[in-house]
Amino acid sequence: MRGYRTLHRMLLLGLALGAGARAATAAELPPKPSVADIVKASQPGDWRPLDPDNTLYMESALGRVVIELAPRFAPNHIRNIKALVRAHYFDGLAIVRVQDNWVVQWGDPNEDNAKARKVEGAQKTLKAEFTVAAKDMPFTRLPDRDGYAPESGFSNGFPAGRDPKTGETWLAHCYGMVGVGRDSDADSGGGTSLYATIGPARHLDRNITVVGRVVSGMPQLAALPRGPAPMGFYDKPGMNVPITAIKVAADVPADGRSRFEVMRTDSAAFQAVLEAQRNRGGPWTKVAMNHVDLCAAPIPVREQK
Amino acid sequence: MRGYRTLHRMLLLGLALGAGARAATAAELPPKPSVADIVKASQPGDWRPLDPDNTLYMESALGRVVIELAPRFAPNHIRNIKALVRAHYFDGLAIVRVQDNWVVQWGDPNEDNAKARKVEGAQKTLKAEFTVAAKDMPFTRLPDRDGYAPESGFSNGFPAGRDPKTGETWLAHCYGMVGVGRDSDADSGGGTSLYATIGPARHLDRNITVVGRVVSGMPQLAALPRGPAPMGFYDKPGMNVPITAIKVAADVPADGRSRFEVMRTDSAAFQAVLEAQRNRGGPWTKVAMNHVDLCAAPIPVREQK
Numbered sequence: 001m002r003g004y005r006t007l008h009r010m011l012l013l014g015l016a017l018g019a020g021a022r023a024a025t026a027a028e029l030p031p032k033p034s035v036a037d038i039v040k041a042s043q044p045g046d047w048r049p050l051d052p053d054n055t056l057y058m059e060s061a062l063g064r065v066v067i068e069l070a071p072r073f074a075p076n077h078i079r080n081i082k083a084l085v086r087a088h089y090f091d092g093l094a095i096v097r098v099q100d101n102w103v104v105q106w107g108d109p110n111e112d113n114a115k116a117r118k119v120e121g122a123q124k125t126l127k128a129e130f131t132v133a134a135k136d137m138p139f140t141r142l143p144d145r146d147g148y149a150p151e152s153g154f155s156n157g158f159p160a161g162r163d164p165k166t167g168e169t170w171l172a173h174c175y176g177m178v179g180v181g182r183d184s185d186a187d188s189g190g191g192t193s194l195y196a197t198i199g200p201a202r203h204l205d206r207n208i209t210v211v212g213r214v215v216s217g218m219p220q221l222a223a224l225p226r227g228p229a230p231m232g233f234y235d236k237p238g239m240n241v242p243i244t245a246i247k248v249a250a251d252v253p254a255d256g257r258s259r260f261e262v263m264r265t266d267s268a269a270f271q272a273v274l275e276a277q278r279n280r281g282g283p284w285t286k287v288a289m290n291h292v293d294l295c296a297a298p299i300p301v302r303e304q305k
Numbered sequence: 306m307r308g309y310r311t312l313h314r315m316l317l318l319g320l321a322l323g324a325g326a327r328a329a330t331a332a333e334l335p336p337k338p339s340v341a342d343i344v345k346a347s348q349p350g351d352w353r354p355l356d357p358d359n360t361l362y363m364e365s366a367l368g369r370v371v372i373e374l375a376p377r378f379a380p381n382h383i384r385n386i387k388a389l390v391r392a393h394y395f396d397g398l399a400i401v402r403v404q405d406n407w408v409v410q411w412g413d414p415n416e417d418n419a420k421a422r423k424v425e426g427a428q429k430t431l432k433a434e435f436t437v438a439a440k441d442m443p444f445t446r447l448p449d450r451d452g453y454a455p456e457s458g459f460s461n462g463f464p465a466g467r468d469p470k471t472g473e474t475w476l477a478h479c480y481g482m483v484g485v486g487r488d489s490d491a492d493s494g495g496g497t498s499l500y501a502t503i504g505p506a507r508h509l510d511r512n513i514t515v516v517g518r519v520v521s522g523m524p525q526l527a528a529l530p531r532g533p534a535p536m537g538f539y540d541k542p543g544m545n546v547p548i549t550a551i552k553v554a555a556d557v558p559a560d561g562r563s564r565f566e567v568m569r570t571d572s573a574a575f576q577a578v579l580e581a582q583r584n585r586g587g588p589w590t591k592v593a594m595n596h597v598d599l600c601a602a603p604i605p606v607r608e609q610k
Contacts, residue, residue: 145452147449184589186591199480202598203601205592205594207591219405222405222531223527223531225528226524283489284512286491286511289453289507289508291452296508
């Protein structure tokens, strides 16, 4: 596959056509380290492991999807979801909805499922946790303009918005963020139905309880067939993707756990990652943006083998 | 499927959990027409049919993907692509790359393919068409802030950026936009390798020649398996999705053409669509954003049966 290897030599974030190198006719931007370069040069202290008590594994025919929970943003929902998980609530339920450029949703395919009502120690609905007090919450602010929040940035590894006037902060609906499905009532969600975003969804910010993000498994979730029914629901039972089990990582024997690390968003390495995306270097890039959208700056994740 | 039908009753753009209606505890926003409501109430004059001379059909096992070309933004590349299409250049080539949250790419899987060099009337590379003069180009400006362009909006059905200082306008890399793969040289693309974006890609604006957008078929393209090789390339020939043919719609007999219409972006109906997304109404939405990102405001498309 000579063609592929040549393409591999190109900038990892560029769109290579692969006709070999030649002199650029446009003005050249100076080369700069790429995100891959920064990850490669990073130090162990730039990373943190996932906390097994706040990591979920969703097991299905897709393999394992790893979700990092954000208990400081939604403590009650996360307590409830862990209770549901430990009571095997999700085991045997399914991925029931994939709407293109919008969401993948899983959980209870039937609103009348009696299972949800009889889990010991868990509730079917909870008071909304759309925002939390910004005081005492870490926040690495992105300098760039954001239309959905007065301030945007990163809080301990999650994209977030912040409003200095109200003193609130909240998780932002970037790619792979996991939230709690609800009805029109703000307090009608509890965690029995969860979704991950696969398209622009920032207008959901402060409108829904967000509990974390998928740190591994988005390529599998996002490649699922879109559901043919309205809103992307799978309208025949055979279309659902059965969930073998959802588990709290801490309940899995150590040798069965995934070993992902997330780049610390308060590290100098992450500042370099942001800058590498705000202003990309040459030779591929001709115009540097001096800007990156919050959701166009993914937080690096790596797996320790 | 009682559960599904109940969900269907919910706001089409909301995330329904489906436990039936109940009084919201938070303050209610007044109900407003949704995008679906506006489309339903629109008049025939709010829509325009696709121009068969500037519409491509990509036929494969995925079905037909319909691409609307934007000849005012990239006249030379589009002339070249149509010459390649009419010489059957793409027929028998393949979708060769799907990188999660980034791009689907098709065309020549082998940079050394002799086919590209021997198409009569077409060139392998062309001078870049990254921007065009804004003078005389229609532009429906979005009032909201945009980090990637001094002004953003819509030009005859395509999302676009504009810079009043330089007098330039350009197509914006929103979901489903189709561009021309190139090497590091700005002038190294010609249309033998094309891509559609499936993730945030605005930093490509003004860095690559954009030729149009997919108006039908994104759910199929975006659900393709992600390629296992670096940059999402399919690294085994069996993974490629063969392209049966790409055709110019005008070359297809009238009864074999798709009949899509795009909402006119200079219409009052489209202004209402934008406003419906800038400030969503209740009862599902609790906080209206007074903002929509350029790429979070899709342009309505419908098929005339």
